[in-house]
Amino acid sequence: MLPPPLLSPMRPGKLPFDGTHYGPFKSIGKPFDPFRTIPQVPYVQVSVEEMKHHCSQVFGTRAMGLHWIPTLIKSPHAFLSTLCIASAHMDAINNRSRDSIQTIALQQEVIHKISQHFVNPSSQVDDFNIIAVTQLICSEIITGNDTVLKYHEPGVEKMVLLRGGLDKLGVNGRLASTLTWVSLESAILRESKPRNMYLDYATDHPCRPYPNTATIPESPLWCPRSDFxxxxxxxxxxxxxxxxxxxxxxxxxxxxxxxxxxxxxxxxxxxxxxxxxxxxxxxxxxxxxxxxxxxxxxxxxxxxxxxxxxxxxxxxxxxxxxxxxxxxxxxxxxxxxxxxxxxxxxxxxxxxxxxxxxxxxxxxxxxxxxxxxxxxxxxxxxFTTPPTSHSHxxxxxxxxxxxxxxxxxxxxxxxxxxxxxxxxxxxxxxxxxxxxxxxxxxxxxxxxxxxxxxxxxxxxxxxxxxxxxxxxxxxxxxxxxxxxxxxxxxxxxxxxxxxxxxxxxxxxxxxxxxxxxxxxxxxxxxxx
Known part of the structure; x- marks a missing residue:
């Protein structure tokens, strides 16, 4: 019997539209969302539909759809913060040394909505606001904007402390673990010391045993079994x-x-x-x-x-x-x-x-x-290249x-x-x-x-x-x-x-x- 895959596919089996073939010059239409039910950004350069599609193609997994997406769609700014990551990723793979207008517009819109929620005491440090800041930080890890990270990372730490700590965050513990890995990865990529709150959470987080038949993301940094x-x-x-x-x-x-x-x-x-x-x-x-x-x-x-x-x-x-x-x-x-x-x-x-x-x-x-x-x-x-003459x-x-x-x-x-x-x-x-x-x-x-x-x-x-x-x-x-x-x-x-x-x-x-x-x-x- 073949071992299970590392990641479960987003959708089991084929969907009806998978078997539909479109001829040349025919389009399925830009409006994946013709009735504009998806939260939008007031900038004409930003295509929310395009970013959503890119996000699902690059990052989407079945586990994300089960554990994360249901929470995101309940909040406009939590949802839009996801597109910040998608846009920053698109900038990177398209070889842009500077942020695109689309990335800047999305980040500014998310920051604006986060600030609006700070006005209301009941939403200042709720899960949606912390999710939005967390995913905004994730996009800034890609862009390499260390100056902005120095403001946002202490800010989200204060938000968590006002909630009573990482263990008090919602989404069945997924928000705490997501914020932890985002913060640790940010520190690693800058060779800086992470905050103790995240170190302690990662250290104390239990790790269950795995049978030899399990397919897990092994590496030289983590191998819970006797062999790879x-x-x-x-x-x-x-x-x-x-x-x-x-x-x-x-x-x-x-x-x-x-x-x-x-x-x-x-x-x-x-x-x-x-x-x-x-x-x-x-x-x-x-x-x-x-x-x-x-x-x-x-x-x-x-x-x-x-x-x-x-x-x-x-x-x-x-x-x-x-x-x-x-x-x-x-x-x-x-x-x-x-x-x-x-x-x-x-x-x-x-x-x-x-x-x-x-x-x-x-x-x-x-x-x-x-x-x-x-x-x-x-x-x-x-891998080496064959020698050539010095003149070239x-x-x-x-x-x-x-x-x-x-x-x-x-x-x-x-x-x-x-x-x-x-x-x-x-x-x-x-x-x-x-x-x-x-x-x-x-x-x-x-x-x-x-x-x-x-x-x-x-x-x-x-x-x-x-x-x-x-x-x-x-x-x-x-x-x-x-x-x-x-x-x-x-x-x-x-x-x-x-x-x-x-x-x-x-x-x-x-x-x-x-x-x-x-x-x-x-x-x-x-x-x-």
Whole structure:
């Protein structure tokens, strides 16, 4: 018997209109809502129907329809705040470095309606107002508007405190968990410390046991069973990918659970051993650079990039963003791009660029150690472009920009039509690690004198990665609430402990099925 899918389909079976075929030049009509019953925005540039359709295609799941939508449709501004996310996502996949008029108009309308509800004491901190602010923050995570987030995040925290805490929120606990994952993801992508209220909620949230037959969003950050049962049986994975993810999982546990070791030296030795396995594999598969690569090969490559960045940050006790720059500067040799045919399975719900097939660099030369501890050379990435003459080389680009473009190229060619299906948990891990790692990529590369266009490209690519991460979270959170919270809690541990340089507050994370929290020593040790 086949295992169940990771996400239940939005609708079981075919609907009548699925079998209807329309000839050329025939339209089903723009007005999905001819009687204007859906809440509207007083701006002619905003098509609520278009945003609603995009939202359902990109984020929609059956669990969302059961647990979230019934509440949204009871409030105009809660509903419109959902479209803010859809519009921000559309901006990202259409390569807009700045918010579109449609996104700005939707956000302004939602903010206006939130302010109107503040006038009435009975609606100031009701579920609908908190939902609207939460989803507004989610859209701002995609746009990367840190200045606005600094106002809205403390504001929603005060609203929750006035309600009596997260446990007092409604929607059968879904509002508390949604606000928690939005807030934790926002902090992770900015490499900032999340608020204790959300850390405590994610830490104390129980996680039920799962049989080996269950299909769950496993990743190196969360694996409640003894092995990657879902990943192993996925047709999208390979044995190489499984082995690498196991090494990252083990290294993450060693890095965060330092109390299990008799000495710091013993722990460092194990970290270094795992680091070498991840970053210095003894053999790599031979790839024919003249042929089109499969989505599985592209997926493996981007997994490997995320693994190398996370492993480097953990073993050197540096922030993920610093590890990103170190790897980019030390390992990238620029070459002209090679044209690769994109996957034919890309669809409307797949974020794409105008030219998703370009891989604009190669990594093919041995480099010296980045620190005195590591004296082995870095092997080539899986995919390289054939050498060309120097006369046709493009202008030099900053290494960080090239690495970020390579990451997006790999993801776009890996077939994102269903967010990697039963490997959505792995894709979510990638977006968290690479989203945090690339948060300041161009800022750290000022010595290269990057151009305005290159800086704009970096903004577009980072926004695109954040949009993909939000898409994964929304698709997962209503059916796999516990795994999303536990994944984010572990990601906070990695990001914060790396940022602290291995000192200060430690995030002790266990990837088992239990819950609970522990406090020890000079600082808090929070245990999943």
């Amino acid at each position: 049962e879902t990943i192993k049986r996925s047709p999208r994975s390979t044995q190489q990918m499984v082995d690498m993810l196991k090494d990252v999982r083990q290294m993450t546990k060693v890095f965060l659970e330092e109390d299990k070791f008799t000495s710091e030296k013993q722990r460092d030795q194990q970290l270094r051993s795992l680091y070498r396995k991840i970053t210095f594999p003894s053999t790599l598969p031979e790839v024919d650079t003249t042929t089109v690569r499969t989505p599985r090969e592209w997926a493996y490559e981007v997994c490997r990039v995320a693994a190398v960045i996370q492993a480097t940050a953990m073993v050197k006790r540096v922030p993920l963003s610093e590890a990103f720059v170190q790897i980019a500067q030390s390992h990238i040799q620029m070459e002209p791009p090679i044209q690769i045919q994109p996957s034919p399975s890309l669809s409307l719900s797949t974020p794409t660029t105008q030219n998703p097939s370009i891989s604009p660099f190669r990594i093919d030369s041995p480099v010296h150690s980045l620190t005195s501890h590591f004296d082995s050379h870095q092997p080539p990435f899986l 080389r493009p202008p030099k680009r900053s290494p960080s920009s090239a690495l970020l473009t390579h990451i997006r190229t790999c993801l776009e060619n890996s077939d994102l039509s269903d967010a990697w299906s039963d490997l959505t948990g792995v894709l979510y891990w990638i977006t968290l690690i690479l989203g945090a790692a690339s948060s300041t990529a161009n800022n750290a590369s000022t010595t290269y004198g990057i151009s305005h266009l290159e800086r704009e490209e970096g903004v577009v690519n980072r926004k695109w990665i954040r949009a993909l991460g939000v898409r994964c979270a929304i698709r997962l959170c209503f059916q796999h609430e516990d795994p999303v919270l536990k994944t984010l809690r572990a990601a906070v541990g990695v990001v914060q402990t790396c940022a602290d340089g291995g000192r200060g507050e430690r995030m002790v994370v266990s990837q088992g099925q239990g819950g609970g929290r522990q406090e020890q020593g000079m600082g808090k040790r929070r245990r999943l």
